[in-house]
Amino acid sequence: MKQVVQNYKSGELAVLDVPVPGCKPGGVLVRTAYSLISTGTELMKVSEAGMSMLGKARSRPDQVAKVMQSVATNGMPATYRKVMGKLDSYTPLGYSLCGVVEQVGAGIDEVKAGDLVACAGNEHALHAELNWVPKNLFAPVPDGLAPRHAAFGTVGSIAMQGVRRGEPQLGDVALVIGLGLIGQLVAQLLTASGVRVVGVDPDPVRCGLAERLGAAACGDPASAAVETTVAELTDGHGVDQVYLAAGGTGNQPVELAARLCRDRGRVVDIGKCRLDLPWNAYYEKELDVRFSRSYGPGRYDPEYELQGRDYPIGYVRWTERRNLACFLDLMARGRVDVEPLVSHIADFDDAVETYRSLKDGDLKAVAVLFRYPEPAQEKQKKGEAAPPAVAVPAVKRRGGQVRTPSGAARSPVRLAFVGAGNYATSMLLPHLAQREGVELSTVVTTTALSAANAKRKFGFTGATTDLDAVLGDTSVDAVFVVTRHSSHAELTKRALRAGKAVFVEKPLALSEDELAGVLDTVEESGNDRLQVGFNRRFAPMLGEARKRFGARTGPASLRYLVNAGRLRHGSWYLQQGTEGSRFAGEGGHFIDTAGWLLQADPVSVYAVATAGNEDLQVVLRYPDGSTATISYVTTGPAGFPKETLDLVADGRALRLDDFVRASVFADGGAGRKRWVSSRLPKARDKGQEAELAAFVRAVRSGGPMPVPLESLVATTTATLAVRASLVGGAPVTLTAAR
Structure with a gap:
């Protein structure tokens, strides 16, 4: 199938041939009929991609800070590979479409193949011929609503959530700053709610369009006519709400909002607007500044968006999906009219040229739609291009002792x-x-x-x-x-x-x-x-340190401090219900390293945790009486090394400092260090290669x-036993745990 993509490093736009997404449980596979270009959000991404590396850095200082932290933690080479890998990748565009359900995944019973649905999400409603869309990010299209209009569903939900954040009431007067696509929809929704709307935009064409669609008056932000109109409609008090739907880097929108808003009015930021608030103006009126987060409650919550867990309507009346369904209903009943907003409909094959025309200003548009080929044509095309099906061969199964097979060398x-x-x-x-x-x-x-x-x-x-x-x-x-x-x-x-x-x-x-x-x-x-993938036992520095340490005759004591750090909000590592705890996912690394250094598998595990199980102390005991203590902490400072390890036995000590330096100490005449690795300040080789x-x-x-398989099983069993020890509050014998 084909999909519109962009390389953020080079700025290249392309219509790329990519594999068809699978239809996973909890969602539907949708063949796109129309997808909508967000002329604000998407063109901003396209413009950023065309900047120099310095320009990209200036536009995203938050990402620069993350990169600098990664350099401190992982070193320059690893960080460079990671950053360049992300930049030099194709990223998708699009997040609002309408299409036909082609396949229904397990657990979905509200729609069937052939139904028309509107879809949302910048990972699921892309400019692509086929998309897999989870349950809470699609809604059936009401009878009689044209597919090209239903493609506005997601953008309409963004506007609707902004209006809800403003809490308008019948008879209110509202100011909408910015009459692009979102602003036009906000103005219509407010008008449908019984609110008189004043619009502001430097483009007279957009002002005229908003007035034809119900706004009381619109004008240039620099014009005195706007302030005069607001004074007439509000008896000089000012508007009840201001909706910021403008972009750009100037501060004029928030300054205009302060001038024209009434005492204790509300200012709602819907777009990406500069918010350098003039303190005196906002303080004197005690203005209530609010943010509107995308499509509504549920956005950025993986349990809602990906796992399909709805919020009870008694507690959360309007969610992402309910906003989407509500906006579709308003269009179907004629309360919102999006047809006048459609400036251009382009064939999907012309997507790259369409983006270029928008970016260069050759195409002046409020809303642009991509029209996709008819399904029958696409099915025929897909059938011609599809490779022959390959059956999975039957696999011979046998019982008894498992032996490692050997055979002739094969290359490549x-x-x-x-x-x-x-x-x-x-x-x-x-x-x-x-x-x-x-x-x-x-x-x-x-x-x-x-x-x-x-x-x-x-x-x-x-x-x-x-x-x-x-x-x-x-x-x-x-x-x-x-x-x-x-x-x-x-x-x-x-x-x-x-x-x-x-x-x-x-x-x-x-x-x-x-x-x-x-x-x-x-x-x-x-x-x-x-x-x-227990790679640390393969790290060259650690291998050399173990060799220098030599063979043991008595039991050893090992301490391993892992400064894991906090996870970003929304990380899938936090989905413990499905993905297990952080230690279950990562702890095997450290248990394997300890067992490899001690050349034995643990026989018991005892774990204790701080409140909330954020920081763990795991004590492992080995057959010869050796012990290993793994301190797995998430509350340490970001600048502190991630992994430090000390092994002590027979009058010798081995120290590993975050795979940057290793050293071995031994008893001697002066008690001096016997060996110190060369320092690698710019790289941490943790053994993957x-x-x-x-x-x-x-x-x-x-x-x-x-x-050996036995070692992999022992490490996995010990890792799983940590949870059992936490629950039981006592050591777990691994023989019994297995």
């Missing part, structure tokens, strides 16, 4: 990736893309554009959303599972059953049942070609996996 080793998120594209694929004897075969993602980006950047032969086709491809030697934690165990089982070697990022499993299911699959299939090299060698040769 053909790898498939399931998932292409930040970690895969910044920490794994850069090492594999240039490795001799490796061929990146296919990348599989649930969103079409991420697969297309990975294919372009790393040279995959193919990109798809069809996992079955990849698992059925007998030429694929190994599958990398780099998806969200909740899917790791199931995807690992499927790949093992298909006879593939599997590299799965930590964690291997989120529960004892998931781990048991993986082990059952290993036994049934006879395939134990499994590696978990060496880990991947070892995995590829094992796959090519048919030899043993880099880490």
